[in-house]
Amino acid sequence: MATGPVLICRPGPRAAALAEAIAARGFAVERGEAMALEPLPETAETRGAWLDFDQFRRVVVVSPYAAECLAAVLDRYWPQLPVGIDYYAVGAATAETLHRELGVRVHVPPGGGETTSEALLALGSLRRLDDQRVLLVAGEGGRTLLAETLAARGARLTRLAVYRRRLLDPTAALRRRLAAGDYRALVVTSGEILEHLARWCAETALHQPLIVSSTRLATLAGTLGFRRPVVASGATPAALAAAVAEADPEQANVDHDDLEKG
Template sequence: MATPPVLICRPGPRASVLAEAIAARGFAVEHGEAMALEALPESPEMRAAWLDFDQFRRVVVVSPYAADCLAEALDRYWPQLPVGIDYYAVGAATAATLHRELGVRVHVPATGGETTSEALLALGSLQRLDDQRVLLVAGEGGRPLLAETLSERGARVTRLALYRRRLLEPDASLRRRLAEGDYRALVITSGEILEHLARWCSPAALNQPLIVSSTRLATLAGTLGFRRPVVASGATPAALAAAVAEEDPEKADIDHDDLEKG
């Protein structure tokens, strides 16, 4: 009987990198499509921000896809980037994308901690922002924490949504996996995807290991009924793959037996 795969539901091109990291640990991997990322057409607000890009003191980018969208826009308007701007990224993958596409140095949360908005806001250089112009590059929706906190600290924040996230109904294969709990572990790094897929999760699936990238997601998972959330050391492929490798699949079988008895 084939060993159940690790099920990943990360959207966009980063899914393949995560799959490779988990496969390198010796696990079969299956990718479940739960969300699509779609770049938004340029709006007047976007165009104004690109034209005034040299007026921003700090630029905060929340995801690798936002970084890609930013780099594409700046390539059209600024063949040579203006100087004097500090760049910030919530996580290492976003920072790597900015460095690769723009060649800029990027501030990130301290290593060893979670890659979250809260961790980024703890950086000393973001504590006092009196009247500084800050560009926040993100997708539609999402948490308002960054924009609200930066504004409270005195910044004049411009928030640009450069892409939208579109939830997808699971296909037949993913629905079956979630209905039967037929996977070694489920890896999710988005609260939106977690809430979306919880609707299709049976008690067996809720009792399987759920690998998440932050304590915030683990807390959300608990409220949704997941019994075995495991917090990885970060949202990088390496951190998530390590969490998968460290999880004991035999314990899930024991817990499932206990659940059936209950």
């Protein structure tokens, strides 16, 4: 494994928590800006959905930034939240954001598995949605699996895009690291970002450890030519930091020695 920093390319404010978790494991960390998150302006469609928010039976939120956007708009339209709505989040960070900002109980995929759309859809309460009004709060574009499956299960679905993702060209410094493979590991939790960065990855970089948050991303990594994908147990900072340590033979030896001494 190379001796450079661990590169993280997580957009938005969550990058700071990820950097802190990896640094706590004893690694130098460098952030690479590859994507910006931008809230979308309100439209007549979105305003109508916010005004009718109390008519939804279930609200599904796909990311922490979507949760932040939802909380901000509900603060304007619904200072007191309507009752009788069940909230769902694809991952723990999204659930934590909803709970912190709105004070609501949130359904998440079962513990111990990946935090993916597929895992969320396995919840029993989402298996039959006959004629229930369901709101899906997401970013612009992205995967269609959630929307298609919820609609196929009978939901009267409204999908609202509340933010956009804008890809950024890597800085000269990041391009040099990707071209030379001059880093200890690369941490990516978005397929869009992974495909974007692959354009600048030379052969050496493709043989460096790539830390991803799901088997779906690992499969994509393989098609892009990455030889050493490591699947974390989830997309949380702790899970990703643990995967970085797992991919580092020196760190693994240290952990093993500590266990032997214990």
